Amino acid sequence: MKTSPSQPTGIVAPTKSDPLVDPSTTPYKEAPHGPVGRSERRIDGTEKVLGTCLYGADLFYSRADYFARVVRSEKAHARIIKIDAAAALKCPGVVAVYTAKDMPGTNRQGLIHRDHPVLAEEKVLYRGDAVAIVLAENEHAANRGIEAVRVEYEDLPVVADFDDALAEDAPRLHPDGNIMGGKRIRKGDTDAALSASDVIISETFLTQTVDHAFLDIEAGIAQWDGRLLTIQVSGQWAHEERRLIALALGLPMEAVRIITPATGGAFGGREDLSIQVYLGACALKHPGKTIAMRYSREESMRARHKRHAMRIHYTVGAKKDGALTAAKITIFSDEGAYASTGPAVLRKSASHATGPLRIPNVYVDVYGVFTNNNPTGAMRGFGACQMAIAYNGMMDRLADRLGIDRIDLWKRNLIHGGDSVTTGQVIPVATAVECVDAALHQFRSKKHHDRPLAPHEKRGWGLSVICFGLGYGDGFPDASRATVKFNAAGRVEVYTGAVEYGQGLLNMAAQITAEELGVPISHVDVIWADTGRTQESGSSSATRQTYFTGNAVKIAASELREQVLDIAGKLLHVHPHELDLHDAKAVGRYDPALVAPIAQIVAEGRKREYPLEANGIFKPRTVCEDYETGQSPRSFITYLFGSHIAQVIVDTETGETRVERFIACHDVGKAINPQSVAGQMIGGATQGIGMALMEEVIMENGVMKNANFTDYILPTFRDVPTIETVILETDDPGGPFGARGIGEPPLIAATPAVLSAIANAIGVSPHTTPCTPQRVWELLHPDQAAVPYEARLSTAPPHMRLSI
Amino acid sequence: MTQKNDSTWRLQCTVNGDPIDADVAQDETLLFFLRDRLGLTGTKGSCLEGECGSCTVIVDDKPINSCLVLCPQMQNRNIETIEGLAHGDKLHVLQEKFLASGAAQCGYCTPGLIMSAKALLEANPNPSEQEFFEGMEGNICRCTGYAAICEAIKSAAREWK
Numbered sequence: 001m002k003t004s005p006s007q008p009t010g011i012v013a014p015t016k017s018d019p020l021v022d023p024s025t026t027p028y029k030e031a032p033h034g035p036v037g038r039s040e041r042r043i044d045g046t047e048k049v050l051g052t053c054l055y056g057a058d059l060f061y062s063r064a065d066y067f068a069r070v071v072r073s074e075k076a077h078a079r080i081i082k083i084d085a086a087a088a089l090k091c092p093g094v095v096a097v098y099t100a101k102d103m104p105g106t107n108r109q110g111l112i113h114r115d116h117p118v119l120a121e122e123k124v125l126y127r128g129d130a131v132a133i134v135l136a137e138n139e140h141a142a143n144r145g146i147e148a149v150r151v152e153y154e155d156l157p158v159v160a161d162f163d164d165a166l167a168e169d170a171p172r173l174h175p176d177g178n179i180m181g182g183k184r185i186r187k188g189d190t191d192a193a194l195s196a197s198d199v200i201i202s203e204t205f206l207t208q209t210v211d212h213a214f215l216d217i218e219a220g221i222a223q224w225d226g227r228l229l230t231i232q233v234s235g236q237w238a239h240e241e242r243r244l245i246a247l248a249l250g251l252p253m254e255a256v257r258i259i260t261p262a263t264g265g266a267f268g269g270r271e272d273l274s275i276q277v278y279l280g281a282c283a284l285k286h287p288g289k290t291i292a293m294r295y296s297r298e299e300s301m302r303a304r305h306k307r308h309a310m311r312i313h314y315t316v317g318a319k320k321d322g323a324l325t326a327a328k329i330t331i332f333s334d335e336g337a338y339a340s341t342g343p344a345v346l347r348k349s350a351s352h353a354t355g356p357l358r359i360p361n362v363y364v365d366v367y368g369v370f371t372n373n374n375p376t377g378a379m380r381g382f383g384a385c386q387m388a389i390a391y392n393g394m395m396d397r398l399a400d401r402l403g404i405d406r407i408d409l410w411k412r413n414l415i416h417g418g419d420s421v422t423t424g425q426v427i428p429v430a431t432a433v434e435c436v437d438a439a440l441h442q443f444r445s446k447k448h449h450d451r452p453l454a455p456h457e458k459r460g461w462g463l464s465v466i467c468f469g470l471g472y473g474d475g476f477p478d479a480s481r482a483t484v485k486f487n488a489a490g491r492v493e494v495y496t497g498a499v500e501y502g503q504g505l506l507n508m509a510a511q512i513t514a515e516e517l518g519v520p521i522s523h524v525d526v527i528w529a530d531t532g533r534t535q536e537s538g539s540s541s542a543t544r545q546t547y548f549t550g551n552a553v554k555i556a557a558s559e560l561r562e563q564v565l566d567i568a569g570k571l572l573h574v575h576p577h578e579l580d581l582h583d584a585k586a587v588g589r590y591d592p593a594l595v596a597p598i599a600q601i602v603a604e605g606r607k608r609e610y611p612l613e614a615n616g617i618f619k620p621r622t623v624c625e626d627y628e629t630g631q632s633p634r635s636f637i638t639y640l641f642g643s644h645i646a647q648v649i650v651d652t653e654t655g656e657t658r659v660e661r662f663i664a665c666h667d668v669g670k671a672i673n674p675q676s677v678a679g680q681m682i683g684g685a686t687q688g689i690g691m692a693l694m695e696e697v698i699m700e701n702g703v704m705k706n707a708n709f710t711d712y713i714l715p716t717f718r719d720v721p722t723i724e725t726v727i728l729e730t731d732d733p734g735g736p737f738g739a740r741g742i743g744e745p746p747l748i749a750a751t752p753a754v755l756s757a758i759a760n761a762i763g764v765s766p767h768t769t770p771c772t773p774q775r776v777w778e779l780l781h782p783d784q785a786a787v788p789y790e791a792r793l794s795t796a797p798p799h800m801r802l803s804i
Numbered sequence: 805m806t807q808k809n810d811s812t813w814r815l816q817c818t819v820n821g822d823p824i825d826a827d828v829a830q831d832e833t834l835l836f837f838l839r840d841r842l843g844l845t846g847t848k849g850s851c852l853e854g855e856c857g858s859c860t861v862i863v864d865d866k867p868i869n870s871c872l873v874l875c876p877q878m879q880n881r882n883i884e885t886i887e888g889l890a891h892g893d894k895l896h897v898l899q900e901k902f903l904a905s906g907a908a909q910c911g912y913c914t915p916g917l918i919m920s921a922k923a924l925l926e927a928n929p930n931p932s933e934q935e936f937f938e939g940m941e942g943n944i945c946r947c948t949g950y951a952a953i954c955e956a957i958k959s960a961a962r963e964w965k
Contacts, residue, residue, distance in 0.1 A: 041903055041904065042908065042909075045903045045908055045911075049899035049908055051847070052846065055848070055912060057848075058839075061840050061843050062840075214910070215912040215913050215944070215945075216910065217849070217850060264848075264910040264912030264913075267947075676906065678952075679952060683948050708851065716943075717936075717937055717950050717954070722951050
């Protein structure tokens with residue numbers, strides 16, 4: 001392992017003086033010579049700084065014939081008695097009003113359960129459920145139209161939270177009841193291990209609902225030409241959007257083309273369909289017309305799914321020396337009105353319930369509970385970040401109880417290579433300890449000017465450690481595909497179905513391709529996320545694209561490399577193995593006088609009828625976690641480790657917390673583009689700080705009280721210090737050039753580090769997020785809390801057993 | 805500025821130095837006018853209530869949220885948008901530094917940030933930390949996390965002429 005930036009080590013090409021190096025006897029390490037490992041500039045950066053990059057909302061100025069808007073439910077739970085569109089249809093410019101009965105296909109959407117009507121049929125299940133679409137000649141008329149649609153409702157009792165949903169007389173929100181699903185982990189004998197423990201501690205954590213708050217609001221256009229429905233709306237997974245839209249609208253998949261425009265952030269918030277299906281439905285009814293729509297910020301926040309709020313009952317047992325013996329965990333997760341990706345989120349919560357801790361006996365029950373809140377689904381962290389708050393919080397509490405130094409307690413219990421995680425999966429290379437050491441080294445060795453404290457201020461620092469299984473895992477047939485070819489002009493084209501939404505996927509693909517082919521990345525174009533031109537590459541989520549699409553691109557590019565070497569060998573009359581590719585040339589490995597430029601090789605290849613094109617597919621197998629025990633020999637393809645340190649100042653008079661120093665350390669395997677990796681670490685940590693201190697969707701009886709950026713507080717320039725990044729690189733044997741990924745772990749690790757720092761500052765460990773000034777003040781003055789912590793908890797026993 | 809009837813005004817102003825003479829609705833925001841009427845889509849709408857700064861443009865040397873001002877207020881004003889910064893292929897120093905520092909990831913907040921930074925540095929090429937925050941705190945970035953943006957603006961300040 002080594003710390004960036006330093007020169008890559010490992011296998012070097014044999015030279016004349018040392019031609020007999022046998023790669024099979026040297027440690028696995030590919031040594032990039034080209035752009036891999038360099039902070040190359042973003043290939044989409046120039047258009048972004050010029051403002052010429054086109055996002056969904058930029059496509060329809062002057063191009064749209066009709067504008068659509070959605071009539072949304074003003075009720076959290078109600079039966080629809082009547083939808084009266086007469087007044088709306090009289091509004092000047094209104095072309096049509098569509099309701100569920102006008103929908104051509106199944107009228108169903110949902111990534112896993114297909115339980116969400118595109119337009120409500122009999123009932124609305126959350127305030128924001130779509131009821132009707134108004135189509136008009138301009139946006140203004142569409143706005144008038146939605147106000148003129150009269151919907152008559154019969155109110156139904158609102159299921160506002162877990163306890164409402166689980167009450168015996170609770171209204172059933174879905175045919176199978178209010179428990180959407182669950183997941184169990186049964187590892188060892190938890191009850192016996194707990195009773196044999198020297199110390200047992202329990203806590204209940206309450207985590208909040210969070211909004212993705214990407215800045216690029218949902219917007220885009222659609223056309224139907226009688227054969228093909230083309231939709232251009234920002235997203236995360238073009239090919240799945242195509243499947244879902246085809247199903248909802250009753251079209252064959254081939255009749256739908258998704259072209260993803262530039263996408264301004266996603267964070268999981270674009271995994272569910274947004275406006276695509278409304279646009280599609282309108283386009284089908286008006287062949288040849290361009291239909292446009294965009295949300296307002298408020299509509300975006302009211303309509304979209306959110307991060308799951310969770311209530312986590314966590315009990316751990318330990319020996320006097322700090323060795324963890326058992327964990328017993330029950331999790332209730334607010335699924336909101338529809339399943340969305342909830343079933344996968346709660347599985348991830350279970351499989352990440354104990355993080356990187358070595359605990360021989362683990363018992364976990366997770367329940368996803370339907371309510372009349374916004375649906376909850378994918379968001380960066382995906383069920384793992386809530387668990388990280390809990391297990392990190394438990395480590396702080398246990399250290400306090402046992403009087404053991406936090407770091408010593410962590411180190412005693414962190415997994416090493418060869419140990420297993422919650423699911424029983426053995427992790428061959430586990431670098432949790434290395435991450436902790438590197439973060440601490442940065443914390444202690446780099447000088448930081450701590451300002452003097454006022455008498456009412458307290459300073460503290462905290463540490464978090466996390467692990468994260470990347471990819472969908474759990475037996476899902478997860479795959480990425482790529483095509484790499486030389487085009488007629490001799491430039492290299494990479495085709496991938498994956499979405500770039502800011503994370504740096506285009507550079508990842510271009511740099512890997514350029515590395516393989518020995519060309520500068522300025523010779524590489526990436527064509528992405530267009531179902532008409534690219535193949536399925538899975539979603540840009542689950543921290544999976546560097547590993548999955550990176551591998552697919554590398555496989556395709558190395559196949560193309562073989563073709564190039566073969567042609568060059570024929571041109572230069574040498575065996576292809578005696579040639580290297582670099583600087584857009586084939587060069588003799590032992591005879592530098594042998595040179596052929598790529599352009600000449602490509603021209604020769606065309607003459608000789610080489611395909612000059614290659615495909616790659618990467619589809620590793622994972623094993624579904626066992627239904628009864630949650631155990632799996634390989635639930636995830638690989639694991640990521642990270643450790644963060646936060647230093648905070650808490651104002652004990654106001655309860656306000658300021659983060660004054662922050663260190664993020666992750667083992668990414670190999671940073672394909674270190675600047676981009678650091679960018680993900682800083683951006684993710686910033687969102688994690690937001691989750692720790694300020695971000696919270698406030699729901700009251702099914703009504704979102706802060707559906708705007710005035711009341712939904714996001715971190716600004718003033719709220720985050722300069723985040724120090726430490727990138728570790730321990731090769732992943734299966735990753736492209738050893739790379740693993742980075743997307744989600746920085747968010748997951750940041751929140752608990754801040755909470756731990758608050759605990760260290762004030763001597764009380766937080767149990768509820770976010771730690772707003774009021775909550776911190778209440779931690780200091782529990783007797784004066786507006787709503788005592790105990791009153792927020794369920795009256796139900798913490799480890800009750802429900803059928804799932 | 806002349807009011808043509810109850811809801812329409814005749815607006816004369818300049819945008820990136822070009823004279824504009826257009827009929828505008830009295831409730832038309834500058835953001836809508838720039839994007840949907842002039843096709844200058846580099847200026848982005850996001851929160852549409854003055855909280856995020858994505859729509860920042862410079863009006864007579866002052867940064868403003870274009871989602872909050874109405875077209876009739878722009879009479880005889882000089883408006884500068886992100887499209888006016890580069891000269892042909894030559895990027896403005898802020899654009900160059902944003903690119904070099906990796907300060908544009910998803911890029912959606914980038915035009916607004918660059919315009920705020922330009923207004924800040926033009927008024928004060930050497931801002932203190934406090935002045936820097938005052939100039940920039942109206943802009944939200946959701947994915948980059950600010951460090952690279954600060955670095956970009958500070959290195960542009962060093963080369964500010």
